[in-house]
Amino acid sequence: MHETIQELLADLGIQPEYTNPILQQLGIADSKYLRDLKLNIKAVLASEHLSAKEANLLALAISTNNNKDILSNAFTAKAKENGASDAELAEAQACASLLAANNVLYRFRHFVEKETYNNAPARLRMNIMMNPTLGKEFFELVSLAVSAVNGCEMCVKSHEQSVLQHGGTESRIWDAIRISSIVTSLGKVVY
Amino acid sequence: MGLLTVGQKFPAFEKTAVVSLEKGKEFETITNSVHTKDGKWLVIFFWPKDFTFICPTEIAEFGKHNGDFKDRDAVLIGASTDSEFVHHAWRVHHDDLRALSFPMLADTSKSLSRELGILTEGEEVCYRATYIVDPQGIIRWVNVNDLSVGRNVNEVIRVLDALQTDELCPCNWQKGEATLS
Numbered sequence: 001m002h003e004t005i006q007e008l009l010a011d012l013g014i015q016p017e018y019t020n021p022i023l024q025q026l027g028i029a030d031s032k033y034l035r036d037l038k039l040n041i042k043a044v045l046a047s048e049h050l051s052a053k054e055a056n057l058l059a060l061a062i063s064t065n066n067n068k069d070i071l072s073n074a075f076t077a078k079a080k081e082n083g084a085s086d087a088e089l090a091e092a093q094a095c096a097s098l099l100a101a102n103n104v105l106y107r108f109r110h111f112v113e114k115e116t117y118n119n120a121p122a123r124l125r126m127n128i129m130m131n132p133t134l135g136k137e138f139f140e141l142v143s144l145a146v147s148a149v150n151g152c153e154m155c156v157k158s159h160e161q162s163v164l165q166h167g168g169t170e171s172r173i174w175d176a177i178r179i180s181s182i183v184t185s186l187g188k189v190v191y
Numbered sequence: 192m193g194l195l196t197v198g199q200k201f202p203a204f205e206k207t208a209v210v211s212l213e214k215g216k217e218f219e220t221i222t223n224s225v226h227t228k229d230g231k232w233l234v235i236f237f238w239p240k241d242f243t244f245i246c247p248t249e250i251a252e253f254g255k256h257n258g259d260f261k262d263r264d265a266v267l268i269g270a271s272t273d274s275e276f277v278h279h280a281w282r283v284h285h286d287d288l289r290a291l292s293f294p295m296l297a298d299t300s301k302s303l304s305r306e307l308g309i310l311t312e313g314e315e316v317c318y319r320a321t322y323i324v325d326p327q328g329i330i331r332w333v334n335v336n337d338l339s340v341g342r343n344v345n346e347v348i349r350v351l352d353a354l355q356t357d358e359l360c361p362c363n364w365q366k367g368e369a370t371l372s
Binding site: 121126140143147159 | 352353355356357358359360361362363
């Protein structure tokens with residue numbers, strides 16, 4: 001088996017036997033992309049502005065949003081190793097699920113820009129946003145990251161503001177976005 | 192005294208309630224902290240008199256929906272000015288009430304009903320009043336029907352849903368708000 005693939009899987013805590021057609025093709029061709037991907041993941045997770053627990057919880061939320069079970073399991077284990085509680089793990093995943101809903105709903109409102117829809121109540125429960133276990137700033141940061149992946153412009157703009165209002169910094173936001181982009185790219189190859 | 196309404200504090204109370212038909216476990220003291228201590232909502236509904244015709248249908252209907260109230264983090268309580276012993280006797284003798292899963296509160300002194308302003312003049316029995324109280328103890332909805340008009344429990348659930356589904360997400364940004372200046 002290809003050495004870089006082995007290292008990539010080991011970094012993620014995924015079993016060395018894991019493979020799929022895309023990974024096989026990259027290995028056969030000895031693609032330079034494998035090294036880039038491996039280094040990107042290491043780099044984004046080793047953030048100066050996010051703790052290891054926070055970085056892995058963000059990666060978990062993005063993996064959940066992207067339906068990548070194998071990555072969700074891997075980042076759950078890594079977040080746990082770094083001190084995440086069951087409640088925090090569950091909340092990161094619940095946040096991904098709720099934001100997936102809100103991104104669809106509000107993106108629709110923003111696209112159409114009609115008073116009718118803007119004024120119609122959503123009638124959806126969002127109560128986990130009220131007193132998050134993860135703290136408001138980090139919950140908003142996860143919300144922002146998921147919204148960035150799902151491509152809702154107004155959600156991204158409003159959650160970016162919200163993170164800053166709750167005491168977050170632009171450095172933390174930028175690192176969260178880097179994690180989100182790389183975990184999304186990882187999911188194209190490890191899924 | 193006028194009717195207590197939306198935005199006002201639900202009065203403090205301490206009353207005996209029938210909570211079960213099991214011997215020795217029939218009665219419990221219930222206070223207004225029954226919901227606030229756990230951060231839950233309160234749905235409390237009043238009826239005029241035990242052993243009348245329209246009430247059991249309505250009470251049984253609330254009972255059938257108790258799961259819906261629990262799902263919504265709401266504590267359900269039924270009440271009238273009858274004593275706990277009358278409540279107990281009624282539950283024992285009525286097929287539809289035997290299996291009730293929520294407390295029947297005895298406002299025997301009428302102090303709570305009087306403070307809420309839901310007593311009829313003269314006979315001083317309760318109108319068919321229903322209150323939704325938030326976890327902070329603030330009245331968020333009240334509905335009062337005259338004695339002969341039964342309630343629609345689904346409407347109570349609809350209102351509770353509406354009260355609980357604030358659009359808390361910052362995505363719910365609307366033109367003119369300061370958030371995105």
